[in-house]
Amino acid sequence: MKLLLDSTRCQGYGLCQEPAPELIDLDEWGYAQVRATDVPHGDEDAAEAAVAACPNSALRLVK
Numbered sequence: 001m002k003l004l005l006d007s008t009r010c011q012g013y014g015l016c017q018e019p020a021p022e023l024i025d026l027d028e029w030g031y032a033q034v035r036a037t038d039v040p041h042g043d044e045d046a047a048e049a050a051v052a053a054c055p056n057s058a059l060r061l062v063k
Helices: 044-053
Strands: 002-005 024-026 032-034 059-062
Touching: 002 032, 002 044, 044 059
Parallel strands: none
Antiparallel strands: 002 059, 024 032
């Protein structure tokens, strides 16, 4: 499973980082940065929650 970010859609709300702090960092302005596109085993639920939390659909999962 891969976690992908469309940085042109990210508006810096930071809501995605709360459910998945091990997968997503925020830069100094609050914009998301995916640590690694490959989601580690056991973090699938956190990745799905991060995608659901994004109000601009900037994150997506590819299986």
